[in-house]
Amino acid sequence: MQPRTTPRQAEKVMTAAEAVSRFVRPGSTVGMGGQNIGRCPVALAHEIIRQRIGELTVVGCNLSISMDQLVGAGLVRRTICGSGNLERFGTTFCWRRAIEDGTLEVEDYSHLAMVTRFLAGEMGVPFMPTRSLLGSDLLRAAEKVAPAGGLGGTAGRTAPPTTPHPDRPVVIDNPWNPGEPVVLVPALRPDVSIVHVQRADAVGNVVIEGFATHEPEMMRASRHVVVSCEELVPNDEIRAHPEQTTVPFVHVSAVVVQPFGAYPTSTYRYYDYDPVHVAAYQAAARGGAGAVREYLRAHVWQCARFDDYLQRAAGRERLEALRRAMQEMV
Amino acid sequence: MQPRTTPRQAEKVMTAAEAVSRFVRPGSTVGMGGQNIGRCPVALAHEIIRQRIGELTVVGCNLSISMDQLVGAGLVRRTICGSGNLERFGTTFCWRRAIEDGTLEVEDYSHLAMVTRFLAGEMGVPFMPTRSLLGSDLLRAAEKVAPAGGLGGTAGRTAPPTTPHPDRPVVIDNPWNPGEPVVLVPALRPDVSIVHVQRADAVGNVVIEGFATHEPEMMRASRHVVVSCEELVPNDEIRAHPEQTTVPFVHVSAVVVQPFGAYPTSTYRYYDYDPVHVAAYQAAARGGAGAVREYLRAHVWQCARFDDYLQRAAGRERLEALRRAMQEMV
Amino acid sequence: MPAPPGYSRQELMVIEAARHVRDGDVVFVGTGLPLLAATLAQRTHAPNVVCVIESGVIAPRVRPTPVSVSDPKVMYRAVRLGTLREVLGCLLQRGLVDLGFLGGAQIDRYGNINSTVIHSPGGMKRLPGSGGGNDMASHCRRLLVITRHERRRFPERCDYITSPGFLDGPGARERAGLSGDFGITVVTDLAVLENDPETCALRIAQLMPGITVDAVRAQTGFAPGVAPGVREVAPPAPEVLGVLRDEVDPDRVYLREDESVSAARR
């Protein structure tokens, strides 16, 4: 049951600073929106870094620049995801380094398995099946923890087996076809998800345009959702196109209005990604802890507001050029 | 794997007669779109009745007027659903009579459990969990067939238990919380689903407006999908609003263009339901086998085309009035 | 025929049911009297009620008077028109629905509900089935039932449990795997029943005007207890009655005109 820190029908517009301090706590499991170079919740992640909220578990499908910056800031204890990278722009270097150094725990899944975990979370069931992972080492890591023999049936009630690791899959037989293994993955319910979207209204109805990746499932699975949006729209506009509402307000706790809130990643129909700044961050991330700290100092800690960062990292002309580049494409 | 009787990218526009004769076979499991008095696939069901394709298993969430007419025509062997009724207009009388007479088999589920079965089907997994049904007689009917003790784990491999009924749920322990029962429902993959929608293009991209009930999951779970639509739109219009596509063409086998194809039920944004004709059908259905045969003779068998039925049952003026009534509402 | 000078018992049932809707509740509702009650609550003391309807409708501004969960009137200016999965799965089973309105042909001592089949010496009578009823009873925190009070509707035990109430009594929901954080209120034309927090059995909490405990028991197939401080259902405030008649069901699709409180059976 969702703790009602905010009445569902209340207006939920607030600053990033307020939203993050209210809903992100040390040790929180944070669901991360966006994918690769698209719609990463950069403004909200910057605010977490600015407030130095640590010991986080960051979860998602593809984790990208925002996760990497949180790791670079030393705020992440663990990730649970399907991948960490920026594709053409390279891997997530802070993440890789932290794993190789042994300072970051990881649980590895496939993207479908992660979506399946969020699907279980949003549907209110403790697990969901998938036929991915079978035969792979993604699964072997799990089976050590939860032998299939300990599962299922009344046997489990009379002699409870060792409980499986809460973040790892188990395998059962398909009851309708004994001998056919099926993977169960446990529900994943983030304490708070941070997602950057195109539009929202003041009570938290959300419209995502373009690809939506794992976000609808993750958002509905979360105890709280903080969205940042390019545009705040009237409630009547949401009600005029109710099929286009991606996630209704019932699931959303805070709305932060932040144009270019995903910069340097793209927001479909609003602006393209900025390869120059993505590459600049990647150069810092590749450069090691000192370079990352310097990047974060210049772009986060020395910027009281996200708009200051936008001015410093891009400037008005650059942002307008990215807007035009997107408009030519859609 | 879907048999490719139609290439996925091919144009799929055909008459209802052709679509039904190609994709609905005696003994088929037919997924039924619509709910109560909204968007029932009346034109496509009429065509099945006209072609007298029998021994059907009809599946859906709420089954309504089209199911009842198929039952009244003697074409249904079994239903699997969450409910049969037209709410304010009464129950589905042919269905009720056939069950009470013992001539129709039924498998009873809740609506969520049915959606969960379709969800398993569309996701390509053999089952899905739900926490509905627990404690109820909907479940007790199932447990007799599939005792929980026979399920799960390696035990199942060495000594296979009796395989559960393919259309009934089973119960397992939550592996992560032994002692907590969770219901598994088996995937349901209709041979063909029939659904009436607002718009489609020639290759089968489908746009549903208003409520969508169980249809997206059911359609994607089906081996074939036959849609009838109010309007055929150009492919470019679909591509101009890709977030609004409810089901992409990959899942669809045939597109039948049939304005007022859901009459006397409503099609959101197109026309309201016709309480007069719904009541007329209900009077026949309540009246018994003879009255139903007479209704079907007058409205289906004596109508070579669905447009003849529309003329007979409503007429142009009435249909236009229903269109106006809807336009005042949306 | 003009409206009666007072109010009908049916109107009072709807008004009493509306009183059990709390401001801010997420309410799972079908059509008929339940939707009238939820809409009335929203237009009076509970403006922040969020109605959800299983066909995929979230927070509509319902227009009078829908006759079906797929009636366009129930979808009017919703914030979301989506799927059954979103409503029954991502809201209801997910635990985000506070209150569900449910009907049924039988409701027994422990608040179990039957909407599937009635067995009688003459044979079986088939009913519509669960619909979303089983899901509501499984996952809502509170259930609200509006029904006529007839002995055959209140048996000791349902012929078939479609939607679980308290099953066999204390602890039974938990043993079945359901949440025990649960409550039932039944509003009838004779009384308001609610579950006894100790025994889980339905008991008489309020009486309709002029109705006695004995009169209720005479129409109940089990012997309901009586809650401490049982009182008479409060009469409707005139402005609430006005909203019900003028805005919620102005065409009297569900509200009958032929039954004033004074004319109702005692």
Place this chain on the structure above:
Amino acid sequence: MPAPPGYSRQELMVIEAARHVRDGDVVFVGTGLPLLAATLAQRTHAPNVVCVIESGVIAPRVRPTPVSVSDPKVMYRAVRLGTLREVLGCLLQRGLVDLGFLGGAQIDRYGNINSTVIHSPGGMKRLPGSGGGNDMASHCRRLLVITRHERRRFPERCDYITSPGFLDGPGARERAGLSGDFGITVVTDLAVLENDPETCALRIAQLMPGITVDAVRAQTGFAPGVAPGVREVAPPAPEVLGVLRDEVDPDRVYLREDESVSAARR
């Protein structure tokens, strides 16, 4: 620097990969060379190819040249922009995808792929992880891999199996619960490898121009067999090369210009 007079080996790799795409295939594709190959196939011999991209994109008209599965260029005029679940669940796991393009740091004798971690005496090297790779290898009927042919990339056994090929050999996929209706083709700068239908091990099916079997084996960490009738990869048709250069990657985001077929390592 002008384009070389002939064609580069990299261009031939893309063109050869495109030949394995059949008209009408539903193809699961990421960015980079795989997307070039799929787009090339679509613009030449396979106009009815349906591309799906895991971020939620179905049947786009890809604009040159996307660098990410979330690049707006990869979404251009899609018939559907939706969710990862729709693509990875309702198409891929559902069994509706014919061909998947996959990359990885290691691919072993049985076509298993590692994109998670490399262990070496100096320690571990962390890689991006599965992404949708494990899902593709688990559910596609055919896999197509485009990779540079280096010994370290073709070990006897992967350090970590991220995406299952034939696992331990004949019958192993079925034993693991995966479909045995499966095949792998690997296009490298030295050869085209494919699974032996009997042993399931990768074997040499074609050789890049001027490359010998021994040269391939020298760069392979296991000893691949040779398919009967092994032949040289056919040179590109000029019009296909023209489409690749002018329409598919005109800005040479992925196609390097510095390597003609004659200059490539032997």
